[in-house]
Amino acid sequence: SGDSGNKKEDTLVMATNAEFPPYEYYEGKDVVGIDADIAAAVADELGMKLKIEDMAFDSIIAAVSSGKADIGAAGMTVTKERLKNVDFTDTYATATQVIIVTEDSEIAGPDDLTGKKIGVQLGTTGDIYADDIEDASVERYNKGFEAVQALQQGKIDAVIIDGEPAKEFVKEADGLKILDEAFTEEEYAIAVKKGNDELKDKINDALASLKDSGKLDEIVGKYISS
Numbered sequence: 001s002g003d004s005g006n007k008k009e010d011t012l013v014m015a016t017n018a019e020f021p022p023y024e025y026y027e028g029k030d031v032v033g034i035d036a037d038i039a040a041a042v043a044d045e046l047g048m049k050l051k052i053e054d055m056a057f058d059s060i061i062a063a064v065s066s067g068k069a070d071i072g073a074a075g076m077t078v079t080k081e082r083l084k085n086v087d088f089t090d091t092y093a094t095a096t097q098v099i100i101v102t103e104d105s106e107i108a109g110p111d112d113l114t115g116k117k118i119g120v121q122l123g124t125t126g127d128i129y130a131d132d133i134e135d136a137s138v139e140r141y142n143k144g145f146e147a148v149q150a151l152q153q154g155k156i157d158a159v160i161i162d163g164e165p166a167k168e169f170v171k172e173a174d175g176l177k178i179l180d181e182a183f184t185e186e187e188y189a190i191a192v193k194k195g196n197d198e199l200k201d202k203i204n205d206a207l208a209s210l211k212d213s214g215k216l217d218e219i220v221g222k223y224i225s226s
């Protein structure tokens, strides 16, 4: 990944934001994680090579809709807003938005977020939820972990972020906890260019066979211990 050059027919270009463990993150110079492995398995089913392009999360939809990338795979939640600009494959994971606070915080659930300073990753569904909270001020970071560090430093009161990266980030940062009461349930899917039914159908077929063969569960199990 990482090198530019001409896009070949047999290459499936995946746009992602590799700041989102366990779905996509760096291990040395390589982007690894659930999405990277699923995309590699899908590419394999399609007889294509996978090329991963790391970019800001809020650039992924534009990369896919402009054709710069063939797919967006980034723990990306299917939303009505995004469906205006891209199509989504069948879903491959469900997720929740959770609240991270300091261990001694008085915030016990979503209702306590009124009027608070809330950190999010720019352009995510967490950003959208935070924006709807009454009198809250929203601090937007390029990386989810930066929001978590700001919380640790006392600059903000809470972080709203997806559940699995939340677990990873809290492991890395002392003095924080994830509240039991989560926000909504969401569904992750792969974004493709609007109207590209050919690619969408192929990916859906590939996803179905990965589900049937148990390969999908195997990939998830490699990164998330249940």
Ligand code: GLN
Pocket (backbone or CB within 6 Å): 017, 020, 057, 074, 075, 076, 077, 078, 121, 123, 124, 125, 126, 162
């Ligand atoms: N699931 C969230 C969203 O789609 C966050 C994804 C991410 O930060 N990679 O907005």
